[in-house]
Ligand SMILES: Nc1ncnc2c1ncn2[C@@H]1O[C@H](COP(=O)(O)OP(=O)(O)O)[C@@H](O)[C@H]1O
């Protein structure tokens with residue numbers, strides 16, 4: 001089994017990189033765990049209170065459950081991956097049955113900040129894009145896909161996202177085995193990762 005951790009700031013292109021890696025692979029060989037699925041359950045809070053959560057701080061993530069699930073997959077066990085709603089700012093009641101595969105990809109902005117989780121990764125990848133590029137992508141994506149408006153995205157960016165990125169995320173680049181520059185689509189970088197995965201699968 002090969003466990004790959006893929007991190008980088010919001011909008012750097014982590015999800016896109018994962019999709020590109022998945023292109024030529026079958027679901028029999030690979031499973032994806034998204035850190036976003038492991039935002040802590042905040043059902044005890046009102047919607048209004050949930051909008052004020054700092055979602056870019058490591059404390060917003062249920063690392064105990066995320067680490068436990070990656071460990072269980074490593075041991076060949078099937079897990080119930082939570083499903084997260086960016087519209088509700090909360091976990092939904094659904095879960096996705098996720099079985100262990102030869103390759104497990106864990107992706108998310110904060111996954112290298114937790115030493116126990118970090119140590120489970122055989123390969124650590126950091127996807128880099130400049131902050132202006134990430135902000136532009138984030139504005140477009142959050143308005144189109146996550147039910148936000150321009151004010152919400154810009155306020156969150158200024159008040160929490162940018163300082164948290166500087167404090168917690170940027171520095172985790174030092175743990176990376178591979179850094180993929182992703183200001184533009186990086187076919188060469190993706191192909192290198194695909195080659196490593198295919199070697200493992202062959
Ligand atoms: N290299 C790229 N060039 C241009 N747009 C990109 C690139 N990579 C990703 N995007 C776009 O930017 C947005 C955010 O990408 P996404 O993969 O969701 O980032 P992340 O998962 O890191 O937050 C998406 O709309 C995606 O299509």
Ligand SMILES: Nc1ccn([C@@H]2O[C@H](COP(=O)(O)O)[C@@H](O)[C@H]2O)c(=O)n1
Pocket residue numbers: 009010011014015036039055056085086088089090108109156161
């Ligand atoms: N309810 C939430 C939860 C998280 N966010 C933002 O998502 C970003 C991480 O996801 P990416 O796919 O962009 O890596 C993070 O920056 C949080 O601010 C949110 O807006 N609402």
